[in-house]
Amino acid sequence: MNKLSEIVAKIKQAGFKQTKVRSALLKSLLQTRTPLSVPELELNLSNQGLKANKSTLYREITFLKEQGIIKEIQLGEDKKRFEIEGETHHHHLVCIKCEDILDYELERELDEEEQKITKNTHFKVLNHSLEFFGLCKTCQQV
Amino acid sequence: MNKLSEIVAKIKQAGFKQTKVRSALLKSLLQTRTPLSVPELELNLSNQGLKANKSTLYREITFLKEQGIIKEIQLGEDKKRFEIEGETHHHHLVCIKCEDILDYELERELDEEEQKITKNTHFKVLNHSLEFFGLCKTCQQV
DNA sequence: GAGCATAATGCAACTTAGTTGCATTTGTCA
DNA sequence: TGACAAATGCAACTAAGTTGCATTATGCTC
Incomplete structure (x- = not known):
């Protein structure tokens, strides 16, 4: 009844x-707190012992976008x-110092x-992208 | 008393x-209605008979950014x-069909x-980026 | 106008994200 | 279990952007 099995069913x-590869990508994306890039996903899988070719990864990402399962963002x-x-x-709050990314409604x-x-x-207008850049709580204190 | 001479003076x-190269880049950026990419700027200069190396262009763009003369946007x-x-x-209104870019306050x-x-x-928050994506007046009619 | 310091440039080699065609493998369902 | 389409790997590619280093151009001073 978890999210992964629902997505796979769909x-x-x-x-x-x-x-x-598909399951591992989805797992990574479901577990992470911040949006991930393809190189980061590649590293994630690799750390789990799953070496996937980058064409596969990019094609898979394209597929998941087409299926409306994931969303692309530009920061x-x-x-x-x-x-x-x-x-x-x-939307996202992007710390320009530590590069952490927080979600914000x-x-x-x-x-x-x-x-x-x-x-x-x-x-x-069909959609928009809005991202905020600045300093997170921690990085302001230094 | 035009903008170019003011910028050069600064x-x-x-x-x-x-x-x-610097003057030609500024001229291009002052005349255009839409924001330009480095490859586009390269083509612009080339059409005016000024073949500049791409390292030069990227370094120049970095310089103009540092001087606060130009601004980088991601669409x-x-x-x-x-x-x-x-x-x-x-902000910008980006047409997803004809790729035209309009300014909007x-x-x-x-x-x-x-x-x-x-x-x-x-x-x-120190700054933000907000862009709208959709269909321009012309492209809605087709 | 000559000389000088430094900014600007060109070149070549590189990195990184992303793409493509094609042959092979794998998952699913009957 | 076999067949068919979906998924994968591979290799070669494109395109944006970067870097070190040697050379050239600009602008200032005398």
Whole structure:
């Protein structure tokens, strides 16, 4: 009844297979507190003794995105990060010193602003990315 | 009295030189309507007959960032874009179809939200990135 | 205008993220 | 258990971005 088995069930229902790499990636992404990049995921699996080829990893990530299971985020780095697509919409607080990443739910989401944009410019907003950069509690003290 | 000469003056005042590449980059960035990537800038200069080495371009971009003359933005692509650092803070509306990029100033900026973040989590926000993705006026009609 | 210090440049070799075609292997279901 | 499609590995590739080092250009002073 855990999340992993639910996701795997969904994947099978859609006609796709359960594989070692797929399960291991999902496990990593379910356990982590911060979004992970492909190189990080590769290292994770490798530490568990599962050496997966990087083409496989990138193809798998593409697949999981297509299935709506994971979400891609960009934090101003040279690589992308991925996290499990949750029920609730959240943003990230990125510490520019220790590089830790925290989740944050806005008290007021941006729907109102998006409606204003459409009204003002006729641009139809489908989604947005909003990330905050600064210093986490710990790094402020030094 | 134009912007370019003001910027060049500022650079000279700081003890740096006026060079062909530097001027051409600034000209490109001042004239464009959308933020530009390094490969795009390279092409721009090349079209004007100025073949600059890419190390030079990347170093120059780094320099202009350090001087606070340009600003780096990430639009979920595999490369970064740059724009002249203006007086007013704005965001971008990115069309997912034609890839056009429009500037947009929020009616209400996010300062209030940032204060709430600090109150709620003790994370000190220094800046943020907010971009909207969707369909521009033209691309909605097709 | 010549000389000088240092900023700027070019070059080549490199790193890292990400992609692609193709042959082989593995998972699932009948 | 066999068949078929999905998944994988491999190797070769692209594209953005970086680095050390030798050379060149700029701007200042005399």
